[in-house]
Amino acid sequence: MxxxxxxxxxxxxxxxxxxxxxxxxxxxxxxxxxxxxxxxxxxxxxxxxxxxxxxxxxxxxxxxxxxxxxxxxxxxxxxxxxxxxxxxxxxxxxxxxxxxxxxxxxxxxxxxxxxxxxxxxxxxxxxxxxxxxxxxxxxxxxxxxxxxxxxxxxxxxxxxxxxxxxxxxxxxxxxxxxxxxxxxxxxxxxxxxxxxxYKTLPHPARNVGVLEKLVTAAFGQRRKTLRNALKTFCDPLQLESMPVDLSKRAEALTIADFVALSDAIEPYVL
Incomplete structure (x- = not known):
């Protein structure tokens, strides 16, 4: 009507x-x-x-x-x-x-x-x-x-x-x-x-700007592994100490995983 x-x-x-x-x-x-x-x-x-x-x-x-x-x-x-x-x-x-x-x-x-x-x-x-x-x-x-x-x-x-x-x-x-x-x-x-x-974020990132860059890069190449997506942020040696399995693709990560990864690469991005 x-x-x-x-x-x-x-x-x-x-x-x-x-x-x-x-x-x-x-x-x-x-x-x-x-x-x-x-x-x-x-x-x-x-x-x-x-x-x-x-x-x-x-x-x-x-x-x-x-x-x-x-x-x-x-x-x-x-x-x-x-x-x-x-x-x-x-x-x-x-x-x-x-x-x-x-x-x-x-x-x-x-x-x-x-x-x-x-x-x-x-x-x-x-x-x-x-x-x-x-x-x-x-x-x-x-x-x-x-x-x-x-x-x-x-x-x-x-x-x-x-x-x-x-x-x-x-x-x-x-x-x-x-x-x-x-x-x-x-x-x-x-x-x-x-x-x-959320009044209190369940998984607060140390730097949300780094998180945004990471998520954009990861899903910009969603068919590739995270290792490939992170090449622009870290050198191969730095990638060895990441808290997430970098052989995975972006869609396999939880919000908590993305935040943990964001916090880990922050020193290399800034």
């Missing part, structure tokens, strides 16, 4: 913005229940589009920031939601947005979004950089991306995104969303995922 809009409702979805507007009220309500915003939360919605999810979020949260790139949607969103005193609209690119501007000392951010599939991975990398000021993140993503986020070692989906997301966050695959829940219907299945940043 499609949502009813007031006269002058927004234009059709634009492919260049990766827009697929959510129209299924059952799914909208299910997402809202999963987020369960409370009055004192700072909720941030990325890509509100035509406001389908914005409505229940604004009804529950006193403070709601929405970030919309499409300038043509901005005036309509303002008119529709300006009745909510805690509503703020930011016409901006979420990939470049400084989310630290929205947090305060006592209230972490709760981020929600139907993320455009064409920028979902870089946007997740951008957002986990703010993990220390985020309570949780609920995203609608392409199902294949959710598989990668929730993947386990030894699987094809396990990769750079998996390791870095799971380093910072606990990942919960909540439920799937069929193409017919959108207008226009995408050619792929979607899913809702919750990322909850």
């Amino acid at each position: 499609k949502q009813n809009f007031t006269p002058g409702a927004p234009h059709k979805a634009r492919k260049r913005f990766g827009q697929n507007f959510l129209i299924d009220h059952n799914i909208i309500n299910q997402i809202a229940r999963s987020v369960h915003p409370r009055p004192d939360d700072i909720v941030v919605e990325i890509g509100p589009g035509q406001g389908a999810l914005t409505e229940p979020l604004a009804a529950s949260a006193t403070t709601l920031h929405v970030i919309e790139l499409d300038r043509d949607l901005v005036p309509w969103l303002k008119v529709r939601f300006e009745k909510h005193p805690g509503f703020s609209l930011h016409q901006a690119d979420a990939l470049k947005f400084d989310f630290a501007e929205l947090a305060d000392d006592n209230r972490p951010l709760r981020i929600v979004g139907n993320l455009p599939y064409n920028i979902s991975t870089p946007l997740i990398f951008h957002l986990i950089g703010y993990a220390d000021i985020v309570q949780d993140m609920h995203f609608m993503l392409q199902k294949e991306v959710v598989k990668r986020l929730a993947a386990e070692p030894g699987t094809k989906a396990y990769g750079r995104l998996t390791v870095m997301a799971q380093y910072y966050c606990n990942i919960d695959w909540l439920f799937d969303v069929p193409p017919g829940s959108f207008d226009p219907a995408p050619k792929v299945d979607s899913a809702i995922v919750r990322l909850t940043p």
